[in-house]
Amino acid sequence: MQANTIDLRSDTVTKPSEEMREAMMHAEVGDDVFGEDPSINALQDYAAHLFGMEAALFCSSGTQTNQIGIKLHTQPGSEVICDARSHVYLYEGGGIAFNSGASVKLIQSERGMFTANDVLNSINEDNVHFPNTQLVCIENTVNKGGGACWDWEEILKIKAVCQQYNLPFHLDGARLFNALVAKNQNPRDYGNVFDTISICLSKGLGAPVGSLLLGSAKHIYQAKRIRKVMGGGMRQAGFLAAAGLFALQNNIDKLATDHAHAKHIAGILKEQSWVEFIYPVETNLIIFKTTDDFPLEKLTSKLLKNNIKFSSMGKNLVRFVFHLNLTQTDISILADCLQNIDK
Ligand SMILES: Cc1ncc(COP(=O)(O)O)c(C=O)c1O
Structure with missing residues (x-):
C-alpha cells in the first residue's frame, strides 16, 4: 500500500x-x-x-x-x-x-x-x-x-x-x-x-x-x-x-475527532447531486447511496485515482470509516475530491 x-x-x-x-x-x-x-x-x-x-x-x-x-x-x-x-x-x-x-x-x-x-x-x-x-x-x-x-x-x-x-x-x-x-x-x-x-x-x-x-x-x-x-x-x-x-x-477521547471528520464529510456529501441519500451521521461511520446514474464502480475509480479507498455495504451503498490514522490533510484531500467529482 x-x-x-x-x-x-x-x-x-x-x-x-x-x-x-x-x-x-x-x-x-x-x-x-x-x-x-x-x-x-x-x-x-x-x-x-x-x-x-x-x-x-x-x-x-x-x-x-x-x-x-x-x-x-x-x-x-x-x-x-x-x-x-x-x-x-x-x-x-x-x-x-x-x-x-x-x-x-x-x-x-x-x-x-x-x-x-x-x-x-x-x-x-x-x-x-x-x-x-x-x-x-x-x-x-x-x-x-x-x-x-x-x-x-x-x-x-x-x-x-x-x-x-x-x-x-x-x-x-x-x-x-x-x-x-x-x-x-x-x-x-x-x-x-x-x-x-x-x-x-x-x-x-x-x-x-x-x-x-x-x-x-x-x-x-x-x-x-x-x-x-x-x-x-x-x-x-x-x-x-x-x-x-x-x-x-x-485513545478514547480522540474518537471525537473521527466523529467531527465524519460530520464534515457528510455535510459535503449532502450537497452532491450523485448522492441519493445518506444515513444520519452520529459517530465515525458514513453510509450513503449513490444515484443510479452514478454507480459504485464510477465512484471507486474516481476516488482510487486519488488513492482513496472505501468499502461497500450493498448495491451503490458506500461506507466511509474515519479513524485515528487519518490526518487533517487527508480529510481536506477527501473533501476536495468529493466536491470536484464530475459525473
Ligand atoms: C459491530 C461489530 N461487531 C463485531 C465485530 C467483530 O470484530 P472482529 O473483526 O475483531 O472479529 C465487528 C468487526 O468489524 C463489528 O463491526
Missing part, C-alpha cells in the same frame, strides 16, 4: 503509534493460560473497573468475544433474538449455529435498532414446537446502521423485558466507545444493564489486536473455559494487551 493512501475501508486499518509500540516493547509478560501475564491481568482489571463489572477476558477478536458471550448464555436448540443487520448474525460465519447450536429470531428494524415491543413479540411461548428463547443481543454502535447510537431509554425498556422473562442481555460493543463519546455516556451505566459486553480495542481505539468480554466473575470463569475450547488460550500475549491498555488510557 502506498504511503499516502487515504484508507476509509474500516477503522481496523490503523497501525500502532510510536507510543503504543513503546508500551508493547516494554510489556511484562507471562503465560496467560496459567493466568500469569501481568499485562493481560492489568488490562482485564482496568476494563472491568471502567465498566463497573466484576471481570473481563482478553480475546483475539470481537467475533470471539461475541461468540463466547452467546455460548455462555445459550443451549443448543435455543434461540437468540437479534437484529437482521447485526454483526453476530451477518458477519460471524454462522457462528451462532456453529458454536452454540442455537437459532436466531431476526428483527427487521430501522437501522439495526429495534424496540422493547419488538423483543416482546419475538419471545417464543413455552411450547415444545418452538425454540426456547434464551438471549437478547444488541449492537452499539450499529455498523450496518451507519454507526448509529441506540436510544438509552429503549435499552432500559428492553432490559425490563429481559428481566420479566429472565433473559440475559448481551451487547456487541465493538464500537461502544464511539457511542459513549458521541452521547457523553458513562460506561458504568452499560455495565449495570448488560450481563455481558464485548468491546473491541482494534477498531477506533487503534490497538493492533484484541477484544474484551466483560461480565460477572462467574460468567468470565466459564468464558475462559470456552475460549480455551475455541483455541483462544494465549500465552505471552501481554505484548498485545499492553497496546490495548494504552488504547483505553489514551
Whole structure:
C-alpha cells in the first residue's frame, strides 16, 4: 500500500503509534493460560473497573468475544433474538449455529435498532414446537446502521423485558466507545444493564489486536473455559494487551475527532447531486447511496485515482470509516475530491 493512501475501508486499518509500540516493547509478560501475564491481568482489571463489572477476558477478536458471550448464555436448540443487520448474525460465519447450536429470531428494524415491543413479540411461548428463547443481543454502535447510537431509554425498556422473562442481555460493543463519546455516556451505566459486553480495542481505539468480554466473575470463569475450547488460550500475549491498555488510557477521547471528520464529510456529501441519500451521521461511520446514474464502480475509480479507498455495504451503498490514522490533510484531500467529482 502506498504511503499516502487515504484508507476509509474500516477503522481496523490503523497501525500502532510510536507510543503504543513503546508500551508493547516494554510489556511484562507471562503465560496467560496459567493466568500469569501481568499485562493481560492489568488490562482485564482496568476494563472491568471502567465498566463497573466484576471481570473481563482478553480475546483475539470481537467475533470471539461475541461468540463466547452467546455460548455462555445459550443451549443448543435455543434461540437468540437479534437484529437482521447485526454483526453476530451477518458477519460471524454462522457462528451462532456453529458454536452454540442455537437459532436466531431476526428483527427487521430501522437501522439495526429495534424496540422493547419488538423483543416482546419475538419471545417464543413455552411450547415444545418452538425454540426456547434464551438471549437478547444488541449492537452499539450499529455498523450496518451507519454507526448509529441506540436510544438509552429503549435499552432500559428492553432490559425490563429481559428481566420479566429472565433473559440475559448481551451487547456487541465493538464500537461502544464511539457511542459513549458521541452521547457523553458513562460506561458504568452499560455495565449495570448488560450481563455481558464485548468491546473491541482494534477498531477506533487503534490497538493492533484484541477484544474484551466483560461480565460477572462467574460468567468470565466459564468464558475462559470456552475460549480455551475455541483455541483462544494465549500465552505471552501481554505484548498485545499492553497496546490495548494504552488504547483505553489514551485513545478514547480522540474518537471525537473521527466523529467531527465524519460530520464534515457528510455535510459535503449532502450537497452532491450523485448522492441519493445518506444515513444520519452520529459517530465515525458514513453510509450513503449513490444515484443510479452514478454507480459504485464510477465512484471507486474516481476516488482510487486519488488513492482513496472505501468499502461497500450493498448495491451503490458506500461506507466511509474515519479513524485515528487519518490526518487533517487527508480529510481536506477527501473533501476536495468529493466536491470536484464530475459525473
Ligand atoms: C459491530 C461489530 N461487531 C463485531 C465485530 C467483530 O470484530 P472482529 O473483526 O475483531 O472479529 C465487528 C468487526 O468489524 C463489528 O463491526
